Amino acid sequence: MTKIFIDPGHGGSDPGATGNGLQEKHLTLAIALKLRDILNSQYEGHSIMLSRTTDQNISLSQRTNMANNWGADYLVSIHINAGGGTGFESYTFNGSYSGKAETNRLRGIVHDAVVNQTGFRDRGKKEANFHMLRESAMPAVLTENGFIDHSADAANLKSDAFLTRIARGHAVGLANALGLTPKSSGGDTGTQKFVEIIVDSLWTYNTADWDDKAVVVNRGEVFTVIRDKFPVGGGYMYQIKSGLYITANSSYVRYYTR
Ligand SMILES: [Zn+2]
Structure with missing residues (x-):
């Protein structure tokens, strides 16, 4: 502890x-x-x-x-x-x-x-x-x-x-x-979910709002997903471990489990 x-x-x-x-x-x-x-x-x-x-x-x-x-x-x-x-x-x-x-x-x-x-x-x-x-x-x-x-x-x-x-x-x-x-997101404690950035740079968001930009992340960075894909203003987002949000568009990120 x-x-x-x-x-x-x-x-x-x-x-x-x-x-x-x-x-x-x-x-x-x-x-x-x-x-x-x-x-x-x-x-x-x-x-x-x-x-x-x-x-x-x-x-x-x-x-x-x-x-x-x-x-x-x-x-x-x-x-x-x-x-x-x-x-x-x-x-x-x-x-x-x-x-x-x-x-x-x-x-x-x-x-x-x-x-x-x-x-x-x-x-x-x-x-x-x-x-x-x-x-x-x-x-x-x-x-x-x-x-x-x-x-x-x-x-x-x-x-x-x-x-x-x-x-x-x-x-x-x-x-x-x-x-x-x-903390694992939900009951399935065995599986962790990740997104990998597959473009040179990509915005993250403070809240589930495309206008609330937080920080830029870069190609190859991997983040643990704590909230599965959900709809936001015509698109989709994940929430990642830091609490920030990121696009779920597969042109920009690769989602995988392990
Ligand atoms: Zn002081």
Whole structure:
């Protein structure tokens, strides 16, 4: 049972960064709750603890104590940046410690998935002496998801669909990094369903809507199908493991089972 500790930064009397009418504490909580829900709806064999599920005060020590006492296998602390800049960056502890290489390997998977799902400018994989990273007894990552004081980032952060993309990026990254088990779609647990991309590039969709484009995928990529072909506006879609949707047109994708 993989134990994942999710820490929405700030809360209560500590709003975190503010700007453009936004408060960091509300965004981090929204992303964390979405992340929990995506992981629980699409994967199994893990358990999740959040440092907070409401707008409340919790000290940094309380947060790492919770994760350490629970015996979490992985900690992700979710934040929004400020101070001039744009895009996404992630942090691991900058000290020397056993398991550092593994911590950075796992972080790389989570980091790349968030960049991939959001289209954020990639500011890099960084290290710092942050409490949440230093005082946690398990591999830990702290993510900084856009700049609250940057107008374009803030416009994105005001969109619930964009917060879902940030959460989905974390979910896909955590699932790949920690080897979570996708939930089977329906009763036939023996057979898994896949689509392979057979054109150079192809859009995916955030929702079952041809106008709600998400990210581009490329020839040869294979995705697990979690919802069988269903009609959408004159065509057909599958839903894939990341939660995104993709065309079911056999000119673009090859469907197979295994
Ligand atoms: Zn913060």
